[in-house]
Amino acid sequence: MLKLESKNMLNPKNWITLYADYLLNFAYFRLRDRALAEDLMQDTFISALKSQHTYNGTANEKTWLTAILKNKIIDYYRSKLGKQSKITDSIDNNTNNDYFNEETSFHWFEKKQPQDWNNPEKTIENSEFNTTLADCMKKMPEKLAAVFTLKYIDDEATETICKEVGITSSNYWVMMHRAKLQLRECLEKNWFRK
Amino acid sequence: MADKKQILITCKEATLLVCKKQEKAISLKEKIQLKAHLLVCRVCQLFNIQSALLHQHLKKINNENYDSKVLQLDETQKAALQLQIDTESEK
Known part of the structure; x- marks a missing residue:
């Protein structure tokens, strides 16, 4: 009892x-x-x-x-x-979000190249950084944000994520890659080189 | 036998491998490809360093550190919801 x-x-x-x-x-x-x-x-x-x-x-x-x-x-x-068979085509069709010249140089587009950040180890510890981070995550396309959230907010294993949301591991990498390119760029614009 | 074509990768491929490396999902061959690329590409080097910094930071903070009290329901909404629950549980 x-x-x-x-x-x-x-x-x-x-x-x-x-x-x-x-x-x-x-x-x-x-x-x-x-x-x-x-x-x-x-x-x-x-x-x-x-x-x-x-x-x-x-x-x-x-x-x-x-x-x-x-x-x-x-x-x-x-x-x-899950029902998307061609996830890569549907993430975003905005050509502004292309990072690499895939026709001639195979290099970064010049205006998309990462720039040096000023003292990033220090400024990243500023409590306001997390607000900018949250804002940048809000700007991610829905599908990318879903995968990114499960990874970094819910700290789930990649295999689990793929199973849960019904995507292949290669789709996962395409999406994670794109999410990180966009997040890095957004943080550079709004924090590290502001 | 090392094939030259297999060692050289593009910036797009290199940055993808940077992401895989962070989750320890990178093969030996890919590791070598990435190392070779980073030796000659300053832009991807920067991407590598910066995204490692972000990865570490994201791993360190959990959801409690984010703005977790952004939204609040007002009392009327709460009362309505509680009423709904009370009615449901009496069924």
């Missing part, structure tokens, strides 16, 4: 007060769309109610609810990424 009491319990009466803002921000940070984040947060509570019987008390309530939300976010990512 004592054992039972020490287990975590679900208490839906308190869910909104305790977790609504947390889950909303968790989703917003990963999806960058408030309406969508609100929908998924709401769905999370409804799904959680329906699957209360599966809760065994090993994880605490917050962790359990977050895991449900996380699955919903991954479902959303997969719906955006």
